[in-house]
Amino acid sequence: MDTISLKDRTAIVGIGQTKFGKGFTQSEEALGCEAIKMALDDAGLKASEVNGLVSYMMQTAEEDEITGALGLGDLTYFTRTPSGGGGAAATVGQAAMAIATGQADVVVAWRSRKRSAAASRVWMQTQPRVVHLREMWTTPWGVLRPADHVAMLFRRYMHLYDATREHLANIATAFRAHANRNPAALMYDKPMTRDDYMNARLISDPLCLFDCCLETDAALAVVLVSAERAKDLKQKPAYIHAIAQGVTSGSTMMANFFVDDPLHSQANPCAESLWRQSDIKAKDIKVAQMYDAFSPEILMCLEAYGFCGKGEAAAFTENGNIQLGGKLPINTGGGGLSECYIHGFNMINEGVKQIRGTSTSQVDDADNCFVCASDLNPTGAFILRR
Amino acid sequence: MPVGPILPATDDPDSAGFWAATREGKFVVQKCGGCGELRFPPRPFCKYCQSNDFSWHPVSGRGRIWSFAIAHKPVYPALADFAPFPIVIVELEEKPTLRISGNVLAAPGAAINSVDPAKLRIGQPVHVTFQQVAEDVVLPQWLLTPPPGAA
Numbered sequence: 001m002d003t004i005s006l007k008d009r010t011a012i013v014g015i016g017q018t019k020f021g022k023g024f025t026q027s028e029e030a031l032g033c034e035a036i037k038m039a040l041d042d043a044g045l046k047a048s049e050v051n052g053l054v055s056y057m058m059q060t061a062e063e064d065e066i067t068g069a070l071g072l073g074d075l076t077y078f079t080r081t082p083s084g085g086g087g088a089a090a091t092v093g094q095a096a097m098a099i100a101t102g103q104a105d106v107v108v109a110w111r112s113r114k115r116s117a118a119a120s121r122v123w124m125q126t127q128p129r130v131v132h133l134r135e136m137w138t139t140p141w142g143v144l145r146p147a148d149h150v151a152m153l154f155r156r157y158m159h160l161y162d163a164t165r166e167h168l169a170n171i172a173t174a175f176r177a178h179a180n181r182n183p184a185a186l187m188y189d190k191p192m193t194r195d196d197y198m199n200a201r202l203i204s205d206p207l208c209l210f211d212c213c214l215e216t217d218a219a220l221a222v223v224l225v226s227a228e229r230a231k232d233l234k235q236k237p238a239y240i241h242a243i244a245q246g247v248t249s250g251s252t253m254m255a256n257f258f259v260d261d262p263l264h265s266q267a268n269p270c271a272e273s274l275w276r277q278s279d280i281k282a283k284d285i286k287v288a289q290m291y292d293a294f295s296p297e298i299l300m301c302l303e304a305y306g307f308c309g310k311g312e313a314a315a316f317t318e319n320g321n322i323q324l325g326g327k328l329p330i331n332t333g334g335g336g337l338s339e340c341y342i343h344g345f346n347m348i349n350e351g352v353k354q355i356r357g358t359s360t361s362q363v364d365d366a367d368n369c370f371v372c373a374s375d376l377n378p379t380g381a382f383i384l385r386r
Numbered sequence: 387m388p389v390g391p392i393l394p395a396t397d398d399p400d401s402a403g404f405w406a407a408t409r410e411g412k413f414v415v416q417k418c419g420g421c422g423e424l425r426f427p428p429r430p431f432c433k434y435c436q437s438n439d440f441s442w443h444p445v446s447g448r449g450r451i452w453s454f455a456i457a458h459k460p461v462y463p464a465l466a467d468f469a470p471f472p473i474v475i476v477e478l479e480e481k482p483t484l485r486i487s488g489n490v491l492a493a494p495g496a497a498i499n500s501v502d503p504a505k506l507r508i509g510q511p512v513h514v515t516f517q518q519v520a521e522d523v524v525l526p527q528w529l530l531t532p533p534p535g536a537a
């Protein structure tokens with residue numbers, strides 16, 4: 001059977017983002033509508049032209065609320081991707097597939113979340129008795145918070161590969177420096193030194209406060225259309241060159257201790273699929289946006305997607321390599337650690353800004369950009385190009 | 387607002403046998419009736435041979451620390467008084483890819499913060515002890531195994 005190639009057939013033509021903040025009074029629905037409207041205005045498209053809608057699970061706003069409130073068109077494609085931060089990049093993939101296969105013409109991918117309130121603490125969602133595999137065999141012993149899961153995996157990584165907290169400091173300070181150039185970032189006016197990092201309070205040793213993402217209230221959205229349509233719109237298109245999803249068999253969200261090798265990244269099958277489809281290879285990538293709910297995820301992604309070899313990611317963060325001006329600038333908006341944390345959707349918008357040449361930490365000649373979701377979940381990734 | 391400890395359901399059909407065993411002070415894993423492979427945590431099918439036939443197989447209760455972390459505040463409210471406390475993943479002696487979460491205790495029945503975290507190392511031998519936390523819930527917990535010949 002002939003398969004349909006998605007290569008360069010669709011493009012992101014509009015982006016929108018609300019203010020990033022804490023304690024917002026608007027609903028997730030209202031925030032979502034605001035971001036979607038901004039993305040449509042940015043693209044020069046009418047709300048009534050939208051006939052596809054993609055988001056991910058774990059939010060309160062429903063499709064009917066969004067279409068009704070904003071006056072979107074009748075939908076012919078809608079879906080949600082699973083696994084929290086693992087679902088971000090896959091929304092763009094679902095939108096691209098819907099357009100390339102004729103299911104819809106104008107598709108919005110979006111995310112609205114209010115995470116800054118105490119109600120977002122993981123234990124507020126915990127049931128009195130736990131049944132699911134990843135909860136039953138972790139939470140009764142206090143292995144409970146995502147930070148605990150990542151701390152456990154990173155301690156093992158340190159043991160195997162001589163990584164240290166200094167390497168995590170390379171990541172946290174690089175992203176903070178990017179945020180300090182981005183007026184929209186929550187940490188725009190808060191510089192962080194290496195000493196600040198090393199002296200921060202521990203959350204789950206070996207992880208400290210600055211290894212953990214910012215709980216944020218915000219919404220973001222992007223609009224996709226076909227490559228042909230994109231040429232007639234007002235923004236420089238960010239073409240979807242390749243997209244992929246993947247998860248290793250048996251892997252579970254975050255608390256992935258029960259597979260044969262928990263340090264074999266869940267993102268490996270996604271990476272394999274992505275590079276198989278892409279003419280642009282890891283060595284050609286100019287700038288990357290990688291999901292960073294926790295700093296060690298950058299190490300896992302660098303290795304899973306072949307930007308360096310297994311066990312080499314800690315060294316890769318040295319010498320300013322991942323900072324603007326370095327070999328592979330990562331999270332040029334500040335990332336989840338220092339821009340905002342909306343389950344990784346800000347990586348998508350920042351990737352588009354790099355392709356347009358409008359990032360506040362613009363990489364010279366960024367004719368491509370790699371974007372990925374969490375490698376500690378069922379995940380997705382894509383490559384944007386000019 | 388939840389207040390008590392987080393407890394496992396002990397009547398889930400896939401894992402009820404495990405919790406029945408811990409109530410009797412035994413550590414068991416599943417043994418596949420099709421191919422004989424051991425598996426843990428409990429699952430309804432065997433990933434090697436797709437059989438759903440199994441028996442509960444007693445294991446030694448010895449293992450090693452696969453990794454650990456020290457949970458600092460803010461933690462789950464019922465555990466706040468114990469923070470910071472160590473949390474561990476233990477790999478079982480019979481098959482190191484079988485792992486379980488736990489806490490290392492200074493002595494049977496001691497608190498989850500009773501061991502100095504500085505004493506913990508990856509690869510360190512541990513052995514099981516049992517801690518009753520609810521009428522129907524007995525959790526496996528871990529004690530550091532002294533090196534051979536130590537007093």
Ligand SMILES: [Zn+2]
Nearest residue numbers: 418421432435
């Ligand atoms: Zn079997």
